[in-house]
Amino acid sequence: MPVSIADVARHAGVSPSTVSYVLSGKRSISEDTRRRVQESIRVLGYRPHAGARALASSRSNTLALVVPLRSDVHVPVAMRFAVSVVTGARDHDHDVLLLTQAEGADGLRRVAGSSMVDAIIVMDVEIDDARIPVLRELGLPAVLIGVPADTDGLACVDLDFTEAGRLCVQHLAGLGHGRLAFVGEPPAVYERRTGFAERTLAGFREAARELGVPEPAVLPCEPTRAAAERAAADLLRDHPGTTGLVVQNEAAAEPLVAALRAAGRSVPGDLSVVAIGADDVAAAVAPALSSVGLPVEELAERAVELAVRGLDDGTPAGVTLLAPTLVDRSSTAPPPRRA
Amino acid sequence: MPVSIADVARHAGVSPSTVSYVLSGKRSISEDTRRRVQESIRVLGYRPHAGARALASSRSNTLALVVPLRSDVHVPVAMRFAVSVVTGARDHDHDVLLLTQAEGADGLRRVAGSSMVDAIIVMDVEIDDARIPVLRELGLPAVLIGVPADTDGLACVDLDFTEAGRLCVQHLAGLGHGRLAFVGEPPAVYERRTGFAERTLAGFREAARELGVPEPAVLPCEPTRAAAERAAADLLRDHPGTTGLVVQNEAAAEPLVAALRAAGRSVPGDLSVVAIGADDVAAAVAPALSSVGLPVEELAERAVELAVRGLDDGTPAGVTLLAPTLVDRSSTAPPPRRA
DNA sequence: GCAGGTTGTCGAAGCGCTTCGATTGCGGAG
DNA sequence: CTCCGCAATCGAAGCGCTTCGACAACCTGC
Structure with missing residues (x-):
């Protein structure tokens, strides 16, 4: 039942490394071989084993997302944000591991230390957030939604x-x-x-x-x-x-x-x-x-992008503030004339 | 920076397998050795590499959670549920991978096929849900929140x-x-x-x-x-x-x-x-x-438990319906007397 | 005093993938 | 015509862990 890269290689008449290169595109492969390999993958229903991949490449292709659980953040907005992060992550071929605020700094250390994730996105950041120093020393790209006092070495995204x-x-x-x-x-x-x-x-x-x-x-x-x-x-x-x-x-x-x-x-x-x-x-x-x-969706997308980009280039850093715009609806008008 | 099991073994003067057995408890280890190893782990700050572990043991210790994104489910309830699932999963030493409804059946195939998760929890299940047959053939424990028409081979949890x-x-x-x-x-x-x-x-x-x-x-x-x-x-x-x-x-x-x-x-x-x-x-x-x-929290806990239990025992199956209770507050009384 | 268990430990063989040389044919530059 | 460089491919060496079989050392009971 579990199809491995070796099975695909055999089926396509190439070596496992060639299959790997077809998948990653990290070396040039002839058009002909590429097609043959891809066909074998399709036929056999091959799916690379995520753990093996993470082990060999030291990339898990997974992002951690820390969601707030305070009663005073507006939940539907938080949820929309979380969903957008997942969607955005998928666009970059990443998955999302869900952490709760309650796990705190230890949770961050855990998922980072065991190489489960290669970047972290944190929502609902406070000005003097206890997790900031931890994030900094983790050595992973970290993206904050919100801007703390000290932003050194961290990427922050927020509305201005x-x-x-x-x-x-x-x-x-x-x-x-x-x-x-x-x-x-x-x-x-x-x-x-x-x-x-x-x-x-x-x-x-x-x-x-x-x-x-x-x-x-x-x-x-x-x-x-x-x-x-x-x-x-x-x-x-x-x-x-x-x-x-x-x-x-x-x-x-x-x-x-x-x-x-x-x-x-x-x-x-x-x-x-x-x-x-x-x-x-x-x-x-x-x-x-x-x-x-x-702009919930846009914030989420930016955050994901910064997180993913941070994997290749060094740690992404700096504060990204989106420019706010006021949409005029029907609740504003000149004040009544003084009687 | 990355401490491996071999480093711990060296530091404690034992073999890597012994460290592994200390961690897993799958073989008896002398009290003395155990302590020495644990101390080395602490001192070196060792964290097992999740990918390596998943590869060797074919267990990722991760659950997939599929959250709804329909506008007609009450979002705060869904969020509470998701958070409870994460909390419950952590109690069983598992993490949670977040999937959206939008990923659909393919998403399930993907995470299952690449061995990212070893069980799946699905919220907001419909009576004739398209994902049911997929879940069934995935060969992973699957737990549904909600009860579809055909529950063969699946575990379902819901309020009655x-x-x-x-x-x-x-x-x-x-x-x-x-x-x-x-x-x-x-x-x-x-x-x-x-x-x-x-x-x-x-x-x-x-x-x-x-x-x-x-x-x-x-x-x-x-x-x-x-x-x-x-x-x-x-x-x-x-x-x-x-x-x-x-x-x-x-x-x-x-x-x-x-x-x-x-x-x-x-x-x-x-x-x-x-x-x-x-x-x-x-x-x-x-x-x-x-x-x-x-009972949001209880449903979530049951779901996690069934999912995790399903890993050892066979696929968990059967429908768990929690008994509802009516809490009497101040909105009910005998009807007004007919005039 | 020895067959037959335990108990505690080790070594080695993978798990399935990526990646780094090395190798083989090429076509073109000199 | 030779030599170089490039494209395409392969083989092998890991990545860090689990787990199986072996094996000493130590009981135990007769």
Whole structure:
């Protein structure tokens, strides 16, 4: 039942090494031989043994992907990301080994040490992530989704969230909004210093300052309907003059807007809202929210590409920030005229 | 940098085979030698090369997990499942290779043929799933989450959804409800004959018949807020006498109940609601819904166990149905007295 | 005091692949 | 016409591990 390279070689009347070279293309093979070998492979249903291959070539053709399991990351987005990584990896003839955050640094050491994977992709990286030093000393290409404080020797991919924050302010200020507010991720996200949240806020505040908008209110928010409703109430009570709102919290966006409307505020009539995050979420709200989208698939693809490229060239390093774009939907308009 | 078993052997003053036996425990080793070897392993930081191991032992210690990417499966539940599978696999000293539905049967052939994995776990199985015959001929232990029509030679794990359906009816009928309705999964789920949906409905109807409850109304529902609101409206308009409602659709549960309350119906005062699905979703609704929970973690653990056990004993086979239990929360009560 | 077990260890033979010379024919440059 | 270089192929040496058979050394029981 198990067909080996020797069987193929025999069947095609060549040596095993020739079969190997046909498969890898690392040496030139005559057109005629190539075809004969490929036919034998087909007929016999040959599949190279992954372990043997890994042993001989010290390449496993497998990537490790570490997925978060925090309750405060938006799960559908994480899942989309994971699926995109698998898809992207397959395009580069790689497979994906799934690790959970819970395995931590030891898990990384384990899969790297036993040569199970030849590169690692890590999602949901914090600014001072404990895994960073480990990744660095592992000697494998590592790609982070997110940007930690010290990026030496590591490749990082992320949306340019600072710019995303600025973009929202610019958009709203451009429409004439003078009082802005920001509904963000849960406090825990800021506390553990997840880079994207921090940077968005920085960009948001910076742009506000530059454009002469008064210091905006910032309301962190748990990813529940009830919390979103509370945030809406708080906003209306404590910052009644607000006309421009930015939401960076996929789970809260819809209920927040719903609560505002339930409270008699029209969107965008009284209040303009811009979302930051997965585009599909923003587009599904009523009214569809103008948003700075998180390019999940593109991030995943970049990450895979960097990981795979890092195998040939040295460790890939440097920070890749994708430029954010704001898609204008039906949730933003000029502010109401002062009564 | 790469420490091999020979290095460990040298360091401990034994032969490589002895080190191997210390690691595997397949032959008796003196307490003294064992300790010496383990110490050498620790000192040198030795990690067996996974590929070499797989080659020599024809065991990769890796499971394949096929995750769904349909838009109509509830993603957070799928993710929880995947994470639980990884966790469970690690408890059995296995790793998990992630495959997407999109890879289909070829993906299964590929990972099996190249000996990357020694068992396969497949989520979201349909009644006539195209992958079933492939799984059967692969010669690897295969565990399905869900139950297809023909289960010969395959291991299946699932909640006993037929019983879950019955349970809901019994609970509601027991409280005195005489007119029931069922809000289910999106039509596509039924159309592609995903087992659990079909079986729930069967149990539901059967129990209704047995208990003399008139044929209940059944409303499929897309997993969106708008669809849930529509379902609520339809229900109130077309089946105004309904007092007991069963919802099997995690995404629709909350908005459905919210819509009913918005329409002036109190839950459970006017309408009792029972959910079928992930418990956390049901518990998060206001009011917390009585529900037949989907034991995600337990299903995953069982699946892993069957997969791993199948490696030693022959192919595991047979259908494991977990008994459902209904947790009574605050969404069910006797029906209102007829006016 | 010796046949017959155990127990603990070793050596060697693979597992199925890649890869590095080496070898054989070529065609073209000199 | 010779010599060189290149294209195409082969053989063999591993890669790092597991596992099987051998084999000493040590019981045990009679």
